[in-house]
Amino acid sequence: MSSVASLKAVEVVYPGRGQALGPFDLALAEGEIVSLVGPSGCGKSTALRLLAGLEGPTRGEVRRAAGRGETSVVFQSPTLAPWLSATANVALPLELSGVARQEARASAKAALGRVGLAAAVDARPAQLSGGMAMRASLARALVTGPKLLLLDEPFAALDEITRRALADDLLAIWREARPAIVFVTHNVEEAVYMASRVIVMSPGPGRSAGETVIDAPVPRPHGFRTTALFRNAAEEISERLASATRAAA
């Protein structure tokens, strides 16, 4: 399989704040889901912004899916425009790239339907719960049919039941369109549940502290969290994370 995007020996240095990332390597195969897990300040969000093209590396090479709508980002907060309906929010990326309003809105409604928000197409963000707003944000990321979906701790602000439901829905959506996904989180179990590959990052500056392959079907079978495979992977990653954090401290 060819790669959708990659970071080659990238380093990011912020003037006055020192080196935030690198050298760091990451290659994403088509349709692959990779979790980046690590403590805050380990550069995982920086790596995501490089892949999104929202900032450039100080050194190294970034290759990314740079076509219009080929890369989508979901932030930790839903980041919806309060003055627009859910449909208008989701239609925004299409309308900005010149798709006719009516067509864009129709696609937006379909995308909202895919994330389970068919009944809330006219709702404003303020009328949505946290989980629903995040679903709308996800619909906006999916509406352009991206090849690469970048998720920056998207479930961090949600309660446990909502985040589990969203995780399953996200994997079900993934199975239809199969975008490559980079899932940034600081939650080890979530990282294991979501990804086929979990990369642990250590801080100061952010580097890879090793990776774990999760060889299990997607979407996850019922009771996946209680399997030995899940437990062992989570344990391995937790230990790696602990030693990486200790080494940095």
Next chain:
Amino acid sequence: MNRLGFLAPTALIGAILVVWQVACAVLHTPEYLLPPPTAIASALAHNAPKLALSAWRTLAMALEALVAASVFAGLLALMVTLSRTLDQAVRPLAVALQVTPVVAIAPLFVIWAGVDHPDRAIIALAAIVAFFPIFSGTVRGLTSADPDLERLFDLYGARPLQRLTRLRLPSALPFIVEGHKVASGLAIIGAVVAEFVAGSGGAEGLAWRILEAGNRLRTAEMFAAIVTLALMAAVVHVLFQALEKRALVWWRGR
């Protein structure tokens, strides 16, 4: 508003009026010094048409000033947010204009407007006072869009005009509305202050009524004009507050 929210201030005002009335009667204060509330009420009733017309004159000038300030402040705010150099050039001037008391520059404007058109000076002065809250509110609003939404607009490859009309202007709306609310109150104050300085001439606003009554020692009429002014300003304030509330409900969707 709840019942107490209405009753409490009404009771307080009633109590003040009663004490005032009784004090005037007991102490035999001369009416030119402190007229009792009943005398003010009768002055209000007798001069009602004249006061209403004056109130309308002042209000009309304040509103014209508000419109002028809105247009200029809005355009300048837009230009300033598009050009950093212009921002740096304009800021000190805008601040200087804001901190200079309107009374101090009023005589200049009266000279420029000429004796025959004191209303022009009054409108210009009120507009200067109303300018700053609209300007600073709009600038703040235009630069306060959600940074993550700004990033998404980068990612979507939005053109500058799209970013302005679909992100920055809508994000700025609450700030712009609040600026106008503050400016509406200031425009009335500005108009009244300017009327005082402009003196008689052709102006017949509320300030002129106050001056005229004062010159003749008709203190009850003075009070009547002040009460009218306070009522008018309060009504404008309430209207703009309601407008702001409605705008925010529309903006937030609830």
